[in-house]
Amino acid sequence: xxxxxxxEQLSSYLDGQLSPSESERVESRLSSDPELAxxxxxxxxxxxxxxKMPARKAPRNFTLTRKMVGLKPPLPRAYSVxxxxxxxxxxxxxxxxxxxxxPRLSFGAAAPAPxxxxxxxxxxxxxxxxxxxxxxxxxxxxxxxxxxxxxxAPSLEGAIAPTETLSTASADSAxxxxxxxPEVSTLKEPESESVLQNQAQVHAEREAVVPVIWQxxxxxxxxxxxxxAFMISRxxxxxxx
Amino acid sequence: xxxTALIQTAQHGDLDSFNTLILHYQDMVFHTALRILGDEDLAxxxxxxxxxxxxxxxxxxxxxSFKAWLxxxxxxxxxxxxxxxxxxxxxxxxxxxxxxxxxDSPRWLADPSMTPAEKSEADELEHAIQHCLDALPTEFxxxxxxADIQGMDYSEVATAVHVPLGTIKSRLARARLRLRxxxxxxxxxxxxxxxxxxxxxx
Numbered sequence: 001x002x003x004x005x006x007x008e009q010l011s012s013y014l015d016g017q018l019s020p021s022e023s024e025r026v027e028s029r030l031s032s033d034p035e036l037a038x039x040x041x042x043x044x045x046x047x048x049x050x051x052k053m054p055a056r057k058a059p060r061n062f063t064l065t066r067k068m069v070g071l072k073p074p075l076p077r078a079y080s081v082x083x084x085x086x087x088x089x090x091x092x093x094x095x096x097x098x099x100x101x102x103p104r105l106s107f108g109a110a111a112p113a114p115x116x117x118x119x120x121x122x123x124x125x126x127x128x129x130x131x132x133x134x135x136x137x138x139x140x141x142x143x144x145x146x147x148x149x150x151x152x153a154p155s156l157e158g159a160i161a162p163t164e165t166l167s168t169a170s171a172d173s174a175x176x177x178x179x180x181x182p183e184v185s186t187l188k189e190p191e192s193e194s195v196l197q198n199q200a201q202v203h204a205e206r207e208a209v210v211p212v213i214w215q216x217x218x219x220x221x222x223x224x225x226x227x228x229a230f231m232i233s234r235x236x237x238x239x240x241x
Numbered sequence: 242x243x244x245t246a247l248i249q250t251a252q253h254g255d256l257d258s259f260n261t262l263i264l265h266y267q268d269m270v271f272h273t274a275l276r277i278l279g280d281e282d283l284a285x286x287x288x289x290x291x292x293x294x295x296x297x298x299x300x301x302x303x304x305x306s307f308k309a310w311l312x313x314x315x316x317x318x319x320x321x322x323x324x325x326x327x328x329x330x331x332x333x334x335x336x337x338x339x340x341x342x343x344x345d346s347p348r349w350l351a352d353p354s355m356t357p358a359e360k361s362e363a364d365e366l367e368h369a370i371q372h373c374l375d376a377l378p379t380e381f382x383x384x385x386x387x388a389d390i391q392g393m394d395y396s397e398v399a400t401a402v403h404v405p406l407g408t409i410k411s412r413l414a415r416a417r418l419r420l421r422x423x424x425x426x427x428x429x430x431x432x433x434x435x436x437x438x439x440x441x442x443x
Contacts, residue, residue: 004414004415007414007415007418008410008414010414011410011413011414011417012410012414015388015394015395015413017395042417042418042421043414043417043418043421045421045424046418046420046421046424047389047417049366049370049420049424050370050385050389050390050420051389051390051392052366053276053366053367053370053390054363054367055268056268056271056272056275057268057271057272058267058270058285058288059271059281059285060285061263061264062263062270062271062285062288062289063260063263063264064256064259064260064263064292064293064296065256066256068293069256069296069297071254071256
């Protein structure tokens with residue numbers, strides 16, 4: 001019985017893949033070993049049958065279309081220009097929105113300060129139950145609240161403490177005074193003036209941003225460029241196909 | 242056909258050049274796919290996929306045998322198809338005869354260059370060989386199809402299936418032995434001109 005190494009060598013010999021010296025050795029063995037010669041015949045027969053197998057022709061053409069391979073048409077230079085202008089106009093438009101929104105955001109962050117100040121001054125700083133206010137109005141308590149820091153200031157320790165201290169102080173002082181003091185109206189006026197000043201400042205800042213007409217212009221440029229780029233692309237595809 | 246020039250222009254994206262190459266190789270590609278897959282429709286699908294894939298990766302061809310490079314794409318497409326078939330097995334729609342044999346392909350019988358007897362002989366031979374090929378492991382089948390049916394040399398086959406030359410020799414020897422054993426059982430069915438004894442005089 002031949003081992004597989006012999007079979008492999010016979011197969012290579014059949015295909016002319018052995019060196020001349022190896023071929024000579026195989027040939028001498030084939031002439032002296034009938035079993036090996038029979039195995040060689042088997043290999044040769046198998047190969048002969050496969051080689052005689054009728055070749056089948058392709059049932060159809062396998063030629064490719066541009067669509068099948070996902071090829072894109074060559075686009076003119078103008079397409080790139082309009083595509084870039086679309087992107088650039090869009091970017092600028094977004095930028096103008098951002099620039100317009102910026103002052104509002106920065107003022108929005110600064111706004112709580114005067115409001116808090118105002119509330120503090122008026123005495124409305126205590127959002128949940130100022131306690132002991134009784135029938136007196138907020139306006140009645142306000143002067144006491146404004147006066148309170150002057151009295152209590154040295155004893156203030158934390159940032160939150162003043163509210164409570166002020167609340168009690170205002171309540172107490174209101175009880176002690178009993179009637180509203182005439183300073184209420186005179187103290188409120190400078191506060192409202194500062195608020196008005198702030199509002200005017202905000203208004204001025206709002207007017208300093210990119211005008212709407214610029215935004216509209218950019219929008220128009222972006223849209224027109226996009227439409228032209230689309231038309232160029234579509235025409236190129238039509239011509240190509 | 243200047244194959245090198247066509248390949249170069251195809252590498253620059255010229256589809257017409259590549260289509261010229263397709264027309265030249267499509268019969269060989271289809272026949273290879275058919276022998277590996279054993280099914281005409283699957284072979285056609287695999288051939289089409291192989292050509293699409295070949296065009297997309299034509300820039301990876303760095304010279305050498307284009308046929309071997311193309312066959313590598315084909316064998317990959319066939320392996321993909323076999324994997325798909327394994328995942329989703331299909332039932333054959335081709336009707337069988339009363340004794341369980343497949344009916345002769347009308348396309349095959351319509352070949353005008355053959356007499357009815359020759360057609361019958363060739364058909365029997367084809368069925369027998371395909372049956373034996375199908376019984377081989379895929380990697381053996383691929384090697385024997387490329388080497389013995391397509392007549393490619395060992396180095397081309399090694400390039401096509403991406404395995405060392407020694408492995409090709411080993412697989413080919415094993416495949417031929419197994420085929421010989423398988424065809425022995427079909428010997429009586431084979432037409433006289435294809436009897437194995439007759440091959441001894443080749």
